Amino acid sequence: MKGNMIRLAAVLMMAFEGHHLVAASELAERQAKTASSNLFSGQFCDYTSFQASVVGSRLLLFGGNLTVNKGANSKEKRELESGFQFFSILLNQTFSTTSNLNSFLKREPDPAAQKRIASMRDGGAYSYNGSIYFYGGEQLFNAADDNTIFKCTPTSENIVWDPVPVDGVSRAVTKGASVDVSTEDKGFYFGGQNIVPKGADSEQADKVLNNTFLNNLVVVGFSENKQTYTNITAPPSKATPLAQSNLLFVPAGKEGILLNLGGTDASGNGAWETLQIFDIATSTWFLQRTGGNLTSGRSQNPGVGTCSVLISSGSNHYVYVYGGSNRSAGQSQLAILTIPAFTWATVENDSFPSKVNAQCQLVGDRQMLIIGGSSSSGLNDCGNNSFVELLDLSSLEIVPNFPNPAPFVSPPSILGVNATTPIDGWTDPELQKVYQIQYQTVAQRKEGGGGTDKKAIIGGVVGGVAGVIIIGVIAIFFIMRSNRKKSARDVKEAVAEVKRNSAIAQPFLAQPSPGFPSPAFPSPGYPQQPYPPQTYPEQPAPEQYKDELFEAPPNQVPSELPPAEAPARPTELPG
Template sequence: MPEVALACGLLSTTARASAQELDPIVNFCIRFDHQSVVKNSTLYIDGGRETFIDVTGNGSSVKQIGTITEGYNNYLVAIDLSQSWDWKTNISEKALPKTPNPRTGTAPPVLSRGALFYGSENDSNIYLWGGTTSYWNTSFPGFEPPTPQQYSLWSFDIATQGWDQYDVTLGSANRPSSGSFTNAEELGLGFYFNGELDSGSEIQTQTYGDGVKQLIGGMIVVDLVKQTARNLSTQAVSSDVPRSRGSMMYISDIGSHGIIVQIGGNYQNVTNTTGITSPIIENLLPMNEIDIFDVASYYNASTPDGTWYKQTTSGDTPEPRIDFCLTLASAPDGSSHNVYLYGGRGADGFFDEVWVLSIPSFTWTKVYQGEAPRFGHTCHRVGNRTMVTVGGAANDNWSSAPCDWETKGVGVFDLSDLVWGSVYNASAPAYAVPTPITARIGGSPSGGATMYEPTPSGFDQPGLADIFKGLYQGPPAAPSPTPRTESSGSRPNHRTAIIVGCSVGGVACITLVAGLGLYYRRQVRHSITGSESQRQEMDSEEKFVHEMDNEKTIIHEMDNQEHSVHEMEERIIQEIDNQQTFVRELGTRNICWELPAENKSVEYSRENSSSGHLRRNSVPADEKVPEVPCPGGYPERSPGGSQRSFKMLPQLPIP
C-alpha cells in the first residue's frame, strides 16, 4: 500500500538534491563501509559511503519528505568521549575537513573499507591505510578517482589537524580493502590481513570493471613509528585461499607480545582460478575455527612470516557471516578475555545479535538477540564498559532503506549489563564479566574463571598451549571485591602474574615468610662458596629482532602465471626493488566476482511520530530475516530506561 510505503520511508525516484549543500552530520541518513578509531578520548570516523537527506529549518527539526542522495563522507568526523552524552539530545560531533598535505598540495583520499590505525601511545597521529574509492556516485561533489599507488599511508595529526602522506610501496597490491585489521598500539603496529582489490584500489586497477574484485593473500604489518610496511605470507593459515570481510582483534595480555585472533569472513575456493560472479555472502568461513597469530613471532628472525595457530571453539556457534565488528573486554583479574562480536550479514540475512568469544577457553556465548540488524559498521570499547557502534546498514537496498533509527549514527551497548541505550557514561563503573558468560566459564563478575583452556581436549596445538602457560592457573583465593577502573578507551594489562594470597592469618603468614627467607639466605651462602653463579641464557635462535636482516629478507612475488579474470585486463606485474627491505609483494590469485548495480536517487519521507521504533521484544523461532524497523521514533522503553528493547537469554549450563 502506498501509505505504508510512505510511512516506513520507502522512497520513489525524484530529482537529486543539491549535493553541495549536504552536511555529513546535519543531513546524515546512513553511513557504512567507513573506518574509525578512538584516540585521546575522541572517536574519529573517516570516509565511507553515506546517504544524505534533506532536512527542514536549521537542521534541528524532524526530517521530512525529501530526497535521498547517495554519496560519501568527505570529512573526518570527530565525537568527544571525554564527557558523557545522550545521542538523542547533546552528543558533540564535528566535521573536520580533509585539508591538502602542505608539503605536496595533495588532499587525502576519501576511501571505504580501509583501516584507521591508532599509531603508538606517544604519537599524536592516527593513520589511514588501505581502502578503495567507491564509484557508486561519481557526480557527488568531491569525488576523485584512485590516487597514485605509492601513497597508501596517510596520517592525521590530532594536535595540528594537518595531513601527511608516506610512501610504503607494496608492489601492485598496495591498497587492499575489505581485509581484517587490528591495532597493536603498545607496539606501534597495525595489522591488515588479506582483502580485496577492485577498480577503486589504485590507478592500475581501474580497468577491472564495475563490481569485479580480486582477493589477495598476505598480512601487511604497518610500522606506524617508522612509517614502513612489511608483507608476511599467510600460506600457513589460508594456503592459496585468500579471504576478505572478516575481523581481527589484538589481545595484548597473552604471550610476550600479545596475540591476534582472526574470525569469520569469506574465502575463494582454490579450485576456481578463472574468476566468478558469486555474491560475497557465499563461501563463508565457519565460526568454530579461530586463527591465532603470535605477535612475538613477528620479531623472531627464524620465523620471517610469523607463526599461526588454529583452535576449535566450544558452545553454541554463531552462523557464518561477514561485515561484523569486534571489541574486547577482559576480566578484572585477567582470567578471561572476552571478544564481543556484533551484527554482520550471512547467507540467510542480516544479524542483530551479540556473541562473546571467551579466551583462553575459546567458548562462544550468545548474550543478546534483537530485530534491528546492522552490517558494514565499526565498534569500539570506551568508558570502561561501553561498546559504541558506528554506522552500518540494515540491508543492501540503501536507496530505499529508512534512515538509521540511531539518528546520529552511533549506538551504545553496556558490555556488562548487556543492554542498549542512548546514553554514553564517560565515568561508568569498571567492566564486570556478565552472568551469561560466567555461567559458561565459571567465576564471578570480577573474574576467577574456572575454564582456562578449551574443553574437552585442550589446545589443538602444543605451541598454542605454550603461549598461554603461566598467564592464569586458576582463580585467586581472595579476589578483589572492586574491579579495576580503566581510563576511556584503554585496556588493562594483566601480564604480571596473579598472586595468590595467604589463606592463614596475617601473623602466621609473616612468620612463615620470614622463616623461609632465613633458610633461603643460608642455602645461598653455601651454594655460592667456591662456585660461580649460573645464568640461564636464551638460545640465540630465539632472540627477538625488531628489523629483518637485510640478507634474509624474503620477497613474496605474485604468481607470474597468466590467469583468466572476469572483466580484467592483463596486467604487468612489477617486481619490488630489492633495496626495499621492509616491503614484500602480495602473493595472490586472480579471483573475481561482480556485484549488482544500484539505483542512485529516490524520495524519502519520515513522520514525526512518538509511537515508538517498530521493534519486538522477542523473535519467532521461524523468523530468519529480521524486519527492517521504521524510522521516526524510538523503541519501547525498557524497565532499565534503555531506548532499545532487548531480550536476555537464559543462562546456559556449564559444559
C-alpha cells in the same frame, strides 16, 4: 560607535583569556555553522565502509559512504553525500545517544577537494605519535599511486594531510581486516581483495578485483620518524584467504597474538567454528576450534559485515561480535566468544537494532560504541536505524549515556568464564605453549632489559656454583692420590675446606622447603632415602592484563581542532 566598542571588548577579552580560548570559540562557531548548513539538515540513514581511530581523547571517523534522508519519503529522498566524510566524537565528555547528534558529533574539515588527498572506503587506520596512518582501501576521486598511503595529523591550528611512501608492500588492497596495536607500536592488516589503481583519473574509483581473496598479513611498524611495512603470507592450511573478517589483538603470548574471525571466502564461508590465530613474536599461524553455539534463526553464524571488540578481565578475554549479514530483526545481533575457553554464546535481545557494516569501538571501561552501518533487515528503514548505539558489555543492554564509571564485570550468563583451557581442547599443542606466556608490552619488555630470561640467569648461576663444587671434589681426589702417606687428619681438613666453600655458594641455589630436603644436600636429621613422587598445586592463572591503551601515555593531540572553513567539496560521487 557601538560596533567599535564591541570589537574593542573582544580584543581585550582575547588578551585576558589568551589565544586558546579564542581558538575554542572560533572552533565552536565553525562547527555550529557547518553542522547547521550541510550536515544535520537531513537525517542519517546509512554510514558504511568507513574507518575509526582514537587519537588522545578524540574518536575520529574517516571516509566511507554516507546516505542521508533529505525529504519526508525516505525511499525517494535517500541521497549519497558526496565528498570525504570526516567526523569526531570527544571521549573526555559525557553525552547521551538519545540527544541531538549536534551535541556530541562534529564534522571536521573536508580534504576531498585537495587533489592528492584520497577519499577512502574500507582500509585500515593506525594511530601513532599524534597522527593517523591509512593503509589499503578504495580511494575515490583520486586514486593514489600504488606505493602511496596518507597520514592525517590534527594540530593546534589545522589538520595536516601528507602522502606517505610504502616500501615492500602494495597499498592496493581493500576489504581486509585491520587492528591497531599501540602497545606494540604496530598495526596489522589481513586478507582482503586486490585493487587495480586507475592512476590520476579523479573521476573514477579504484577497480576491485572481486574474485581475489588474499591471505597476506601486512605488518606496519612505527618508530620515531619511520614506518616499516612487512608482508607475511600465511599458509592456506592455517589461514584461509578472507575478505571483511575481524582482526583482534589478544594480550597473551610474549608479544601478543592476533585473532582473525568471520568474513567470507570464495565459497561464502567465514572463520567461525575454527579461528585463525597469529603469534606476533614468532610470526606463526595456528588454528583453534571453538565450542558453543552461534546459530540464530535459520542462520548458523552472523555472516559478513560484523564488527567486534575485545575486553579483558583477569585471565579471561571476551570478544563481542555485533551484527552481520545473516542476522535480521528478531534474531541475535550479539555473539560473545570467551577465551581461553574458546566458547561461543549468542545474546537474544529484541532491543538490539539489526546492523551490517557498522564500526564498533571500545570506549571507557565497559561500553562499546556501535557507529553507523545499515539495516540488515533489508527494510530500507532510514528513520529507524540510529546512527550511534551504546552497548554496556556487562549488562548486555543498549544504554543511552556515556560513560559508565563502574568497572567491567563479565556477564554471569556467558559460558566458559574462568576456564583455563579450551572446552574442546587445544587444536595445536604449540598454541597452548604460546598462550601460557605472560604478555608484556613493548615498553615493559624494554624496561626489563630487552626481555632477558631470568630463568636462564638463575640457571647460569646455579651451573657455575655446581662447577665450583665439582672442581673441588676433583681436587680432593688428586690430593688423596698424590699424598696417600698424609694423615687422615690432613684429608679431613681438605674436605672440610671444600664444604666451607660450597656452603658460601649454597645460598644462590634453590633452597629446599622444610620437610623436603634436597637429595644432593641432606639436612641434619633427615635420613637419605628415596622420596615418593611429589605433587604440586595447579599454577595460578596469569595476572590480570592491564590495558596499556589506558596506562601508556596518550598520543599528544590538541584540545581543539582547526578554525578553518571547510574547503569546497565535489558535488557528485562517482558510481
